[in-house]
Amino acid sequence: MKLKNAALCAMAAVGLSFSAQAQNTDSLMLRKIFDETLVNGQCYENLRYLCKKIGSRLSGSAGAAKSVEWSKKLMESYGFDKIYLQEVMVPHWVRGEKEQGIIVSGTTRTPVALAALGMSVGTPKAGITAEVIELQSLKELETLGEAKIKGKIIFFNRPFDNRFIETGGAYGTAGDQRNAGPGMAAKYGAVAVIVRSLTAALDNYPHTGGTNYGTNPQIPAAAISTIAANKLSAMLKQKSAAPIKFFLKTSCQMLPDVLSYNVVGEIKGSENNNKYITVGGHLDSWDLAEGAHDDGTGVMQSVEVLRVFKALGYKPKNNIRAVFFMNEENGHKGGIKYAEQAKADKEEHIAAIETDEGGFTPRGFSFERATPVFLKGINQEWKKLFEPYEADRLVAGGGGTDIGPLRETHPNIKLIGFRPDSQRYFDIHHTPNDVFENVNKRELELGAASIASLIYLIDQHGLNF
Template identity: 85%
Template sequence: MKLKIAVLVALAMSGLYLPAVAQSTDSVMLRKIFDEALVNGKCYENLRYLCKKIGPRLSGSAGAAKSVQWSKTLMESYGFDKVYLQEVMVPHWERGQKEQGFIVTGNKRVPVALAALGMSVSTPATGITAPVVELRSLKELEALGAEKIKGRIVFFNRPFDNRFIETGSAYGTAGDQRNAGPGMAAKYGAVAVIVRSLTAAIDDFPHTGGTNYGNNPKIPAAAISTIAANKLSAMLKKSNGQPVKFFLKTNCRTLPDVLSYNVIGEIKGSDNSNKYITVGGHLDSWDLAEGAHDDGTGVMQSAEVLRVFKAIAYKPKNNIRAVFFMNEENGHKGGIKYAEQAKADKEEHIAAIETDEGGFTPRGFSFERATPAFLTNINKQWKKLLEPYETDRLVAGGGGTDIGPLKESHPGIQLIGFRPDSQRYFDIHHTPNDVFENVNKRELELGAASIASLVYLIDQHGLSF
């Protein structure tokens, strides 16, 4: 026995024993976090209220305002050390009456499912009817030029590239036609733009989303369902040179910016009064549905991280914040404001984690500022701890839109994206199907526990790998 104790003392003095002790302590804490989230979790029922009692929460809307006040009250009910609202001016765009769209060939009018893109301008009251030109890329648009674009409706029909395993990569490579396409088409004289919905699913649910005209003229823009896109493309191919036209009528408008808020809850750190770890998602959502996966799951998981810490009596070393950002969907003003205020207050942010890829089964995390050495070491230290919970995929990748502005104001920060399974997200994203019923309770709670586990590990050990 004396020999065993002497060996342990020698190992401890050499530093070789300490990592094993730390791993054991961390394992116990992670188990507590998961037990609390899975047995006593609150994020699912909170999400139910957000979706069913409040519903769509587009910036500037009554729903957004109601969600801010409810979220503040929710955080206060959990006894966080500090809960407050951070003022931010946000865009106010309204869809108006339901859009109309028809493929027009001769005397035939074929109705299609479509939705105006966010920040789009309206058509004239009588709508627009014009010949359609089908394109697959912005380069094709530039190659055709004004001669073949002027007076026409541009139809961007580039589908998802299904070779990507992570569907977010397919979304990223297809997204330029929605984001920049309408503005660029307007530059060449197009009268309107319709865009294939950004999804691999073949269905009749149009996917809205923001567009950015830049300094170009503004023309009406809408997304059509993938079934409608395939139908229109087929009719164009069979037209034998005869014009295929499209009728589009939208009723949207942009109103003056309005005052809104980021909602922030905080647990004070015991050691580092000016160091912060932020976890957040965005409270706003598009107006077509309840914004369940995008991003009700993210904000409810963020609040759950702090609630779990309170429930298991964990006292963090650093300040831990849950931030419900406003206006991610059509302006990013909440994320910009948060970063500006953090810089003005001279706060030191160690890390920021964003959860904005749905409430699906957790897989791991992506690190935006990850060198090969960083990834090697963080996997060496933490992968085995996270493996029992199947959330151990620690890779290089993006952090997120709302936490992105922190990169400029906090050079040392690590930006981290929560990465759940991606296969179903873009079937639902920005559609009428983004409702509470499409969220799985168990998956949502596993995600909240996974994020809380990473926050705990960062709080205890930092990120100096």
């Protein structure tokens, strides 16, 4: 018995030795990844070109087409094993002339900062003037009914819930006003909708974003700045002889769908020819600015992952693929196409990582459909490796919009979201302020290195926790 116990102890010691050796190897590799990215990183200068030389890239636009061409050339310059364009038909919405929004109180007219919502229809050429009704929720539409809503402009003014520490939660709970509000208001006879911008910041930047009418009638819809929202709300609360009205004029319209592309670059695996780890962000952006944080940082981090592996001479076991998805902002057609094609090609996808929450300081990663057992295992094995880089929050949570369709076509895939610090993102998100100057070089590079590190660990060890 003593001999048997001694043998078992010896085997355990050998196992611990191997585990310690693997940890040391991984730790050294992560250090190399961060060193390469922080010393020789190229994602910041690539982002500068994308923002300053190309600019806004809404699906169907000339900017989107130019960005596809440039992105493919960028990947070719790095010598990836495979680079190609994946065809996808995308919607083509145009904003048209500068929008006008004016609060009308008797003879007083107060212009406000305003931007049409993406996919919205335009107003008549002369614009629309109507009485305003302020609401805090979509449920109030049903309570008021058609008798009180018909012919009015609905003003959705529910603010961010600042109790959320992770600001994406506040965005999610306020977002139904913008996403579904216009269509639902139209059912009750509203002639237009204005929405408080989805941000906790108090400023004069209107935040655009998509709206979805579904099968409801289509009416003009726009977002007003938080300062304007507060002003309009205060005026509505004051007793006045005449009702407060709002003048809205927009000229946006939907044009026929156009052909565009996902841009794909790949490093071939040395062992598993049909297994893939994907990292990506979306190449398209809203038209108000340069799409720096949303999502220029994401696509530039994704291509930087492959560049770093090439620079370090790392030969992955599995195929590593960077994807610049097209049309995340107003249709998600690029993500759908990618998943459909991966299924048609019978590709086995181990994991997909999406970076679409800005280029801020990395905090960690969220894992979709993560069980307690999985989270315990991944934290026991990998958390300490990320701790030196302060990107060690490995938690349950969403993956992302573009990689989401893969959950249906590849049921065994692990979908992962890159999680940077969220506190400033929705100050900039979908605004004219989303420009290159608001991206910090070191934060962007730390994020790219964190993503590359996770992909390295998945490639070496899998995700069987």
